[in-house]
Amino acid sequence: MxxxxxxxxxxxxxxxxxxxxxxxxxxxxxxxxxxxxIHYTKHHAGYTNNLNKAIxxxxxxxxTIEEVLSVVSKFPAAVRNNAGGFxxxxxxxxxxxxxxxxxxxxxxxxxxxxxxxxxDAFKDVFSKAAATRFGxxxxxxxxxxxxxxxxxxxxxDNPLMDVSDxxxxxxxxxxxxxHAYYLNYQNRRPExxxxxxxxxxxxxxxxxxxx
Amino acid sequence: xxxxLPKLPYALDALEPHISKKTLEFxxxxxxxxxxxxxxxxxxxxPFENADLEEIIKKSEGGIFNNGAQVWNHTFYFFQxxxxxxxxxxxxxxxxxxRDFGSLESFKEKFSNAAATLFGxxxxxxxxxxxxKLEIIxxxxxxxxxxxxKxxxxxxxxxxHAYYLDKQNLRPTYIEEFWRVLDWGVVExxx
Ligand SMILES: [Fe+2]
Ligand SMILES: [Fe+2]
Numbered sequence: 207m208x209x210x211x212x213x214x215x216x217x218x219x220x221x222x223x224x225x226x227x228x229x230x231x232x233x234x235x236x237x238x239x240x241x242x243x244i245h246y247t248k249h250h251a252g253y254t255n256n257l258n259k260a261i262x263x264x265x266x267x268x269x270t271i272e273e274v275l276s277v278v279s280k281f282p283a284a285v286r287n288n289a290g291g292f293x294x295x296x297x298x299x300x301x302x303x304x305x306x307x308x309x310x311x312x313x314x315x316x317x318x319x320x321x322x323x324x325x326d327a328f329k330d331v332f333s334k335a336a337a338t339r340f341g342x343x344x345x346x347x348x349x350x351x352x353x354x355x356x357x358x359x360x361x362x363d364n365p366l367m368d369v370s371d372x373x374x375x376x377x378x379x380x381x382x383x384x385h386a387y388y389l390n391y392q393n394r395r396p397e398x399x400x401x402x403x404x405x406x407x408x409x410x411x412x413x414x415x416x417x
Numbered sequence: 418x419x420x421x422l423p424k425l426p427y428a429l430d431a432l433e434p435h436i437s438k439k440t441l442e443f444x445x446x447x448x449x450x451x452x453x454x455x456x457x458x459x460x461x462x463x464p465f466e467n468a469d470l471e472e473i474i475k476k477s478e479g480g481i482f483n484n485g486a487q488v489w490n491h492t493f494y495f496f497q498x499x500x501x502x503x504x505x506x507x508x509x510x511x512x513x514x515x516r517d518f519g520s521l522e523s524f525k526e527k528f529s530n531a532a533a534t535l536f537g538x539x540x541x542x543x544x545x546x547x548x549x550k551l552e553i554i555x556x557x558x559x560x561x562x563x564x565x566x567k568x569x570x571x572x573x574x575x576x577x578h579a580y581y582l583d584k585q586n587l588r589p590t591y592i593e594e595f596w597r598v599l600d601w602g603v604v605e606x607x608x
Binding site: 252283341361362388392393 | 537539578581
């Protein structure tokens with residue numbers, strides 16, 4: 207999980223891929239170690255490197271990732287694609303945890319119940335959004351003002367981007383690019399989505415909800 | 418009338434070692450079949466009950482378009498591959514490629530680049546335009562050149578499912594292997 211190769215090619219202002227807080231094996235059997243390793247060391251690291259290349263020498267150098275996402279329409283597609291890839295995967299690793307899912311509590315639990323009726327009803331809506339996103343993309347639980355809503359976005363777009371039709375702050379997200387599940391589940395995306403519910407870090411979702 | 422999954426003109430292990438039997442089992446047996454099954458589920462009661470795939474591709478939207486175009490695209494993709502392919506174009510196709518891209522090598526380089534750089538899921542295509550000129554284009558997801566009045570001649574599937582079991586994140590390596598099983602005889606017949 208070290209990123210020595212990444213470190214030596216980038217300046218102090220660059221984005222650094224956060225270290226994973228758990229081992230590649232930690233989410234098994236729901237997400238297998240080989241998928242985790244390739245996803246983190248190849249896909250996510252690739253987005254991070256390419257983001258740094260895309261913003262180097264531009265006015266985006268030194269901005270926060272949220273600031274970059276808010277202006278992607280004004281820059282080449284490489285900024286949109288790689289800033290999204292960097293941010294989205296950062297969120298994805300953080301909203302998962304080993305040792306089984308926790309439960310949403312307090313205000314977050316209330317907000318889910320009032321928006322969707324129940325936790326199970328929310329899971330159905332979210333799972334459907336994830337299963338029906340055609341091609342590559344993400345499904346999100348989004349905080350928009352005081353409202354919670356579920357939406358999906360294509361490719362590496364997310365609700366913080368100025369180009370996105372869907373707006374708000376993502377507090378939970380699932381990667382439904384085929385690379386997220388193909389080694390373990392192949393064409394069976396719904397099985398991967400079912401497995402995702404076994405590894406949710408609801409404390410992290412709550413932190414983002416309150417943030 | 419229901420659509421059917423066309424029978425492949427080769428065995429599932431015929432493209433090894435370039436494209437594995439396991440990849441074809443899923444790509445043809447699950448994905449391609451899945452698009453056929455879903456399309457057949459969406460057609461009844463729609464305006465496309467008597468339509469062929471080309472009409473569906475040109476006129477439909479949403480799930481009917483996505484599944485109909487993916488049926489067509491995959492048939493087009495699989496039928497141009499072979500374990501004993503003709504390795505280079507001849508005749509009129511060869512001349513047209515040299516006229517529009519300089520050389521076969523230059524064409525392959527440009528096409529490979531289009532396939533490698535398509536972001537997300539989709540297809541790279543060699544198409545013939547109405548004026549006869551050849552062009553390389555990319556389409557996202559289920560996109561198909563017939564929709565823009567262009568005639569497809571050759572395609573490379575760059576959805577991750579086309580290569581992830583064999584090459585994982587290494588899409589360019591898959592594209593190199595793709596050239597080794599592309600049957601130029603089929604592309605000539607389409608031209
Ligand atoms: Fe991913
Ligand atoms: Fe495919």
